[in-house]
Amino acid sequence: MVFIQDENGTNGAGDVTTRPRQGSRSLPMMTDVLGYSLNDRLLFAVPKKGRLHQVCLDLLHGSDIQFHRHSRLDIALVKNLPLALVFLPAADIPTFVGEGRVDLGITGRDQVAEHECIVPPTETTGVEELLDLDFGKCALQVQVPQKGSLAKPEDLIGKNVVTSFTNLAVQYFRRLEAEQAGNATNGDSNGQAKLKTAIKFVGGSVEAACALGVADGIVDLVESGETMRAAGLKAISTVVSSSAILIKSKHASDPKLVELITARIKGVITAQKYVLCTYNVERSKLDAARKITPGRRAPTVNALEEDGWVAVQAMVLRRDIAIAMDKLTEIGASDLIVTKIENSRTGD
Numbered sequence: 001m002v003f004i005q006d007e008n009g010t011n012g013a014g015d016v017t018t019r020p021r022q023g024s025r026s027l028p029m030m031t032d033v034l035g036y037s038l039n040d041r042l043l044f045a046v047p048k049k050g051r052l053h054q055v056c057l058d059l060l061h062g063s064d065i066q067f068h069r070h071s072r073l074d075i076a077l078v079k080n081l082p083l084a085l086v087f088l089p090a091a092d093i094p095t096f097v098g099e100g101r102v103d104l105g106i107t108g109r110d111q112v113a114e115h116e117c118i119v120p121p122t123e124t125t126g127v128e129e130l131l132d133l134d135f136g137k138c139a140l141q142v143q144v145p146q147k148g149s150l151a152k153p154e155d156l157i158g159k160n161v162v163t164s165f166t167n168l169a170v171q172y173f174r175r176l177e178a179e180q181a182g183n184a185t186n187g188d189s190n191g192q193a194k195l196k197t198a199i200k201f202v203g204g205s206v207e208a209a210c211a212l213g214v215a216d217g218i219v220d221l222v223e224s225g226e227t228m229r230a231a232g233l234k235a236i237s238t239v240v241s242s243s244a245i246l247i248k249s250k251h252a253s254d255p256k257l258v259e260l261i262t263a264r265i266k267g268v269i270t271a272q273k274y275v276l277c278t279y280n281v282e283r284s285k286l287d288a289a290r291k292i293t294p295g296r297r298a299p300t301v302n303a304l305e306e307d308g309w310v311a312v313q314a315m316v317l318r319r320d321i322a323i324a325m326d327k328l329t330e331i332g333a334s335d336l337i338v339t340k341i342e343n344s345r346t347g348d
């Protein structure tokens, strides 16, 4: 049972009934709960747990998407927009959005790739990527024990591989086996020889599988590499590179609201990526200063009361700001101030 909560934060159990949604779809919908209907609301799926959960909540907060969610409830109505949040496991979000049951979602690109292995997108189904959210960066990698004879992915052919991403792993080893057999294919399973490599599913702590003798190698996510190193593993190949993405259904019910939410989220992501740098510099050094801080379009330059000096303001990538400040200091810039950007609309 999925529960729903009204705008005032009151709890209520939600019946699941079949109702046509507004727009072109006819969908099973949770409706008429405590007098509130979801039919007029855009549905937005958010990871309910795991690595992406808190970052997504912060992103919603930064985008002024206001809601109150009771800890036991998987749906929360948004107070200030015709939107309802649906809290789902990251792995399930591509299914709900891909089938058009939910309009928008945030999940990892790896989860979309895993889903698309078994449910390839068609003209009317599957998800569209709206934004790369620049967090949740990781890579799905083939890993083997540091000590041992396995050195390349081909060495795992015919052996045991453990993963939570069985579809991507099957596709990967199917291609590898076909290549080894001198019969390269696009990885499609139709008419292919039986897979020699055994791909086994585990839901978590995949890294323990080799040490416990369940696997010869694993296919698992790596970010910092700490888990892999601690488990005595090394990466020998990358299956998919991933980050969190905003996705939409091909039948999203309210395109204007989708656009508004995308713009708000993009504003927050951009704000997090950049800082605002202001400083004073001699006008004779302005060209050099411009090269160091070109801004997104161009820096803002204002005359100072003091002759021969200007004040400059420009957005600078957060990761580049220390080097930019070093270089500005070298050309004689002074009064450098770096400010956090709370939110932004950059127009592209």
Ligand SMILES: Nc1ncnc2c1ncn2[C@@H]1O[C@H](COP(=O)(O)OP(=O)(O)OP(=O)(O)O)[C@@H](O)[C@H]1O
Binding pocket: 049, 050, 051, 052, 089, 090, 091, 107, 108, 109, 110, 111, 136, 137, 138, 204, 221, 222, 223, 224, 242, 243, 244
């Ligand atoms: N170490 C990591 N660093 C960055 N992103 C990650 C990492 N691990 C997973 N992710 C991203 O987060 C998504 C969800 O993974 P996670 O394991 O947190 O979800 P979960 O299985 O729902 O949660 P849990 O593991 O708590 O049950 C992954 O598909 C991936 O895109």
Ligand SMILES: O=P(O)(O)OC[C@H]1O[C@H](OP(=O)(O)OP(=O)(O)O)[C@H](O)[C@@H]1O
Binding pocket: 051, 203, 204, 205, 206, 207, 220, 221, 222, 223, 224, 225, 226, 227, 228
């Ligand atoms: O490279 P690292 O920064 O160490 O991150 C990688 C780890 O993060 C993920 O697991 P998570 O911690 O989410 O838990 P899980 O094993 O239960 O999936 C992933 O499955 C790795 O185990």
